[in-house]
Amino acid sequence: MKTVVIGGNFAGLTAALELKRKGKKEQEVVVIDKSTAFLFIPSLIWVPFGRREIKDISFRKDELLRKKGVEFINAEAIKVVPAENLVVTSKGEVNYDQLVIATGPKVKYDVAPGIKEYAHYIGTPKGAMETRKALEKFKKDPGPVVIGATQNAGCMGAAYEFLFNVEKWLREQKIREKVDLYWITPETFLGHFGIDGITGGETMLKSFMKMFHIHYRTEVGVKEVFKDRVELTTGEILPSKFTMLMPPFVGVDFVTNSPALHATEAGYIPVTNGYRHVDHPNIWAAGIAVDVKLPFKPGKIPFSGPKTGYPSDETGKIVAENIIRLSRGNTKLKEKAWGKIPGICVMDAGKKEVIILSDTLFKPRKFAVMIPNVLYDFSKVLFEKYFMWKTKRGLSYLP
Ligand SMILES: Cc1cc2nc3c(=O)[nH]c(=O)nc-3n(C[C@H](O)[C@H](O)[C@H](O)COP(=O)(O)OP(=O)(O)OC[C@H]3O[C@@H](n4cnc5c(N)ncnc54)[C@H](O)[C@@H]3O)c2cc1C
Known part of the structure; x- marks a missing residue:
């Protein structure tokens, strides 16, 4: 065969x-x-x-x-x-x-005009390296930042991770007070993640947004991205010197x-x-x-x-x-x-993390928990090391 x-x-x-x-x-x-x-x-x-x-x-x-x-x-x-x-x-x-x-x-970069030209995307090696260069340039002349997911997107988790990593990085670079940081998402509420949320998730994300002074807009799409701003489907215009979006x-x-x-x-x-x-x-x-x-x-x-x-x-x-x-x-x-496959995910939140576990990915679920770890992102690092170790050896039968 x-x-x-x-x-x-x-x-x-x-x-x-x-x-x-x-x-x-x-x-x-x-x-x-x-x-x-x-x-x-x-x-x-x-x-x-x-x-x-x-x-x-x-x-x-x-x-x-x-x-x-x-x-x-x-x-x-x-x-x-x-x-x-x-x-x-x-x-x-x-x-x-x-x-x-x-x-x-x-x-699908063409989900809205200007995304390909003016927004960064971290989901490919080339995109991630170009984002690194753009952040180096941004550091010298900081300004407002827009990070988020566009209409029709499904990979919201990675965009949330990048948002909190940028926030942490801005503090490490000592330029946080010069930056207005915006999160935009088509989700009906924070932490929906395309799985109708996890108990406690929305409250946790709202408190993260408050704690780290991140402005956010839910239930918005992107109308157009320009070099210096992002126009939303609501008509609102967000100025932006650095934009990263997760398209569908x-x-x-x-x-x-x-x-x-x-x-x-x-x-x-x-x-x-x-x-x-x-x-x-x-x-x-x-x-x-x-x-x-x-x-x-x-x-x-x-x-x-x-x-x-x-x-x-x-x-x-x-x-x-x-x-x-x-x-x-x-x-x-x-x-x-x-x-019906179990939900197992670690969301990095900028040198801290949230572990997400559920018996099934979609509702109805018997249990679903989000466990925050504000000390460091040990679990995400461990998961990466474990995954690389088992995959390099071809141990595909391991979880
Ligand atoms: C930035 C980012 C962060 C993420 N973080 C997480 C996370 O923390 N946890 C998590 O669980 N998931 C995460 N994901 C999702 C995860 O990466 C995907 O679930 C996973 O990669 C899907 O695996 P796949 O094999 O279906 O596709 P892929 O991993 O994309 O593999 C597809 C393969 O097909 C090949 N290919 C495509 N077209 C052709 C063709 N025509 N001919 C020959 N080869 C072709 C490609 O070269 C590639 O090797 C993340 C995704 C992104 C983008």
């Missing part, structure tokens, strides 16, 4: 390693990725402050995969032709018996170039709770590529739900398990809806 995995970062790397570990010789596994580097994306928020270099949070995954018996093709997947079990890539065509799509997101994520071009995948308007793959394509039994999706239905009623300004690292890895594991089961003639598949 030959399984081709497209995209090999969180979900895809886990799926490929688990397939090989469980399937051994009976499974031929091929990963196609345009990048040879594994990147621990959650630590990108520290790159702009020089707390991490890109090399600290990445490693050569092609070498790891080959060592584990997985073939690696360094190419961009262009489209899939399910009728022929064929993937077209920038380096030729590849056939498959089973296909796993784990291509993550494409950033959509599916990558490979998905939208493949009409037979029947992707949603946003470019996500419709799957069952076993992460199998609803129309193609030998196509699977894992991680951000999966279509997840919104767990809440949207407010005035649309926004989306988060697709974080833990469920991305979990869906990679479920897909690997199901392909193995089918290849051994077992048609009873493992199923776990995205929203």
Whole structure:
């Protein structure tokens, strides 16, 4: 049985390693990725402050995969032709018996004019390094700052983390009193996070905003970004010398170039709770590529739900398990809806942190807690070290 995995970062790397570990010789596994580097994306928020270099949070995954018996093709997947079990890539065509799509997101910078030109984005190595340069320049001539998430965004957590890191950095640079700091978000309330909040979360975030003198606007979208200001959908104009925004994520071009995948308007793959394509039994999706239905009623300004690292890895594991089961003639598949996966997340709040734990990501939940730690961000640092340690060794079965 030959399984081709497209995209090999969180979900895809886990799926490929688990397939090989469980399937051994009976499974031929091929990963196609345009990048040879594994990147621990959650630590990108520290790159702009020089707390991490890109090399600290990445490693050569092609070498790891080959060592584990997985073939690696360094190419961009262009489209899939399910009728022929064929993937077209920038380096030729590849056939498959089973296909796993784990291509993550494409950033929709054009959600409002001026974002690409004037707002910074920390979610890519290039964006994080450019943000570092911009902050160095800003330090010499400080002024108002706007940080936030745009309409339709779903990855609010990372933007909150960056906000509190900037606030801390401004104090460390001794320029805090020269800066009016604004947080803007489409969320209906602070700490909604696209999961309808966590008990106590809104109160905690409100007290952080008060304690650190951060102005905030909820239920706002971005109309346009200019070099020196951000215009909101409410008509309000916020002056800004430095702007960082989290735009929405959509599916990558490979998905939208493949009409037979029947992707949603946003470019996500419709799957069952076993992460199998609803129309193609030998196509699977894992991680951000999966279509997840919104767990809440949207407010005035649309926004989306988060697709974080833990469920991305979990869906990679479920897909690997199901392909193995089918290849051994077992048609009873493992199923776990995205929203039923436990919520496990550490939000860095600028050398302090909030640990978020819940039995399920989406409501109804039996328990959900936010545990603040104002002493330091030990848990986030530990989590990074642990994740890099286990991933570099290919220990994909560990949580
Ligand atoms: C700034 C930031 C901070 C975050 N912080 C956290 C956090 O603290 N905790 C948390 O749980 N989550 C966090 N997340 C979310 C987390 O990064 C994602 O959940 C995770 O990366 C999703 O994994 P994935 O495998 O689906 O996609 P990705 O990790 O994006 O991987 C996609 C892979 O597919 C490859 N690819 C894409 N298109 C193609 C193609 N056409 N051909 C070949 N290869 C392709 C890419 O090169 C990449 O290797 C954060 C995200 C951001 C942006």
